[in-house]
Amino acid sequence: MAAALSKSFCLGYYFLLLCLIGFISHPAKAAVKKYLFDIQVKNVSRLCHAKPIVTVNGRFPGPTVYVREGDRVQVNVTNHAKYNMSIHWHGLKQFRNGWADGPAYITQCPIKTGHSYTYDFNVTGQRGTLWWHAHIFWLRATVYGAIVIMPKPGTPFPFPQPHREETIILGEWWNNDVEEIEKQGSKLGLPPNASDAHTINGKPGTLFPCSEKHTFAMEVEQGKTYLLRIINAALNDELFFAIAGHNMTVVEVDAVYTKHFTTQAVLIAPGQTTNVLVQATQSPNRYFMAARPFMDAPLTVDNKTATAILQYKGIPNTVIPILPKLPAPNDTAFALSYNAKLRSLNSPQFPANVPLKVDRHLFYTIGLGINPCPSCLNGTRLTASLNNITFVMPQIGLLQAHYFNTKGIFRLDFPDNPPSPFNYTGVPLTANLGTTLGTRLSKIVYNSTVQLVLQDTNLLTVESHPFHLHGYNFFVVGTGIGNFDPKKDPAKFNLVDPPERNTVGVPTGGWTAIRFKADNPGVWFMHCHLELHTSWGLKTAFVVEDGVGPDQSILPPPKDLPPC
Template sequence: MASLAFLLPGGFIFLSFFFVSADAATKFYQFNIQVNNVSRLCHAKPIVTVNGRFPGPTVYAREGDSVQINVTNHAQYNISIHWHGLKQFRNGWADGPAYITQCPIQSGSSYMYSFNVTGQRGTLWWHAHILWLRATVYGAIVIMPKPGTPYPFPRPASEETLVFGEWWHADVEEVVKQGNSLGLPPNMSDAHTINGKPGPLFPCSEKHTFAMEVEQGKTYLLRIINAALNDELFFAIAGHNLTVVEIDAVYTKPFMTSAILIAPGQTTNVLVHANQMPGRYFMAVRPFIDAPIPIDNKTATSIFQYKGIPNSVLPTLPHLPSPNDTTFALSYNRKLKSLNTPTFPAIVPLKVDRNLFFTVGLGMNPCPSCVNGTRLTASLNNITFVMPEIGLLEAHYFNTKGVFRTDFPDKPPTPFNYTGAPLTANLGTTKGTRLVKLAFNSTVELVIQDTNLLTVESHPFHLHGYNFFVVGTGIGNFDPNKDPAKYNLIDPPERNTVGVPTGGWTAIRFTANNPGVWFFHCHLELHTGWGLKTAFVVENGKQADQTVLPPPKDLPQC
């Protein structure tokens, strides 16, 4: 059993975690509730915390485990928790996005998330999935392999989890409300963090620095998570190379790099060999941004410290790629490939039953009360998604009429030169709760195309309930006659969150073998709030084990 407590202005959210192993006699966890205020960056303010800590504690499980997580909400905000990257077979009730697979847990109410960890091992994470509460409501999930199953790389001496985030001095919900009322993007974050701390380069933060101690000659596994709301991040360690061995809880062909790029929602495991002169070395993150938009460009640091070296030794900074280093970003992503061995195969769909083409668009809607008379919006295939008032999965399961439509277009209604000269028109953008219906076990190819509506920009897209293969990516407009010939159908990277490059496109493939309603959205919280999202309705199969499980009795009601 494990318990977490979230502190919010006006109340608390209590989470109790119960872990039951596939071999319950050998695996059992118990966490206890603590509630504390958290102070960071010279500003003490009440924030959402887990066990009095920010970020929340790491949740450990093993492949094959069953997990039950009871959530009791005593806060002024409604909340839901998403277990990011867990596939939740037939069990969307435990997925967590508010108004998609459940109504949020209201103040004074409880909900038990119950799910199995099946066929997955590696690094994932959990976070709030309503409003902007995931600014501080997040933590790591570490899934260990089954007993006796080794890593497909040299066993490290030990491991550490690094969770990257963003920090606002103000209440982030108030920041968002102010931006919406003005029709402007909310104020950018005041700092980036590594395990909740910005490091000594930020004013007044000398005592707020995360450090890990290492021994010369040993190799360490770093489990890295980007929990930032809106920023892709570069990460490097001064004087040390990194060997990438896993992304989004899927093993990769190892390759060495001086830095990694990680988008919001993604995880990356790297090996680092402590083979330098004993000393203190900065681990650092800063944003990657190759579009003309404002962003918090501050560098967050933590310390990679050799054993026996005193704290008085000044650390050295790594050579991070420049913030607009598109060449490095594209080159790094091209190196990511699935391991594709008999033990860990890459089962890429070769025949496609359904071809989808989604365009990403930003736009402006009239807003007489806003500063510029307009309010920013976002769309897929010219549709700005409208959140329903009840959970979509519940409406689908009980066949409730009038909640959503399943006529989301397979392609944009108005083709144009997507990445040509900047466009300011919305091209007939409409609002609606329109979903994509997929036949059970059908194979799907989805091309996500960035556009120059207002501006080109990178977009990390996350698909709930599934992993997918990233079979192709490119800059400019996708060419259906030429680009598929360049696809990697042998060992493409397998992910749950993928970055669509600025002014470019990404093609993914997956098999729709998990029935239910599954959210698909940009993982930039800013764009999600503007409507850059939809959902897939995957129909039941013919067999009893191919249908959505019945809802739990304590499913929250709206």
């Protein structure tokens, strides 16, 4: 009877829409949400001209995936573009199911032109804002979208119920084919050209030429509270975000609820998400929302500011919006202060289960270097490394090689510590310190607890690095500037309510310590989420062994897993 009623309701357009996006679900069992992703090239107009870009369903950004906690999701991806494709569901843990994780040549071979693959996964124990994006080459420049996971029915938010919510996706825009730009940079051995604009929901805003029609606007009503789901989909920039005249209350990061705090600006690294509450209690007017890069390293700052508009109901479009006061591009003090305020909610309903005992201590140094390159313009090529190892992508999926015990694809000897300790953040160094190329992974015992310290170095230059770990959330138990001191710094770790994330920024010239429990068997990628650094080799992977229990091993691969 209940199923018949649910079906009759969904026959109406309004209720059909609600069924599709997940606001109606059967209370007795999880719903199956199905999506079709058609990878296609479409002409899209931004700035002063249109250009063909790779899109999902012809949209930029792509469609939002709406689900509820506990749902099963099936996304059939058909590739009609000229490039191979894979989709990563960023932040979804994919328990025992790395086949649905998405990074090309790590958990799957890419979907070739003219072929399809269905990502089939469960959303378990997670709720909040995540996102999806292409995970091959630089294609995530245009192939990305939001994932909104609503709580189970009857479970309220641990903050005031908003009147309405809006997704805000921060990105970058290139006037030319980003893949060709990246290839040109590789041939020269130099960084590719920086983006031509930053975007908010795919639109650069009125501060850019020829962009009057390309400005996102959000209408609000006086006295109402709004939830903004903010995602940084930019390839290479940490971003500040602010709204003129309005404070924001942070309530969630990376789909984990936080203790609430109020701020005038948000700092968000590529790959991260942040949910904020905004109260429309200012004088009715038009206010700019704005985003621009944070860069406190001695490098060229890409200072392009994207804008959108928060507009009170009844205010005409002819009113000139007010600009917010964003932190300075090199405002390190704001960045450190902002990140220090992030704390897990750690309530009885949403506890912070921080590992207190550590089974495996890892210490990874982050280095930039210059390697010989006879085919490059100046005879050298910029590279990046972890513990002096520049990662080489395999030709078949690492998960497939691990599952079927295929020999010769990777080695399990990634070092737990750098081979040659040195003054990591001292005077700038130009040597590579013996950097080697290789597909070397680290094996982790199932259910063991891991502490990983990521240490920035001054090899060529210090720089901030947002690191993303697939398959897991982790607790950010400590961070600092300078060299990590294993005798003194652990005493200052927060083991009570540290922020729980899937992507964390390693500060410029500093370190970050994370902890996680290795309870998800499989092969899980870890990499810098600056696409420039990832393409230079700043990445590795963990092989988490199977456990002994019936639910502690990798699930079999799906029949439609793309071949290599």
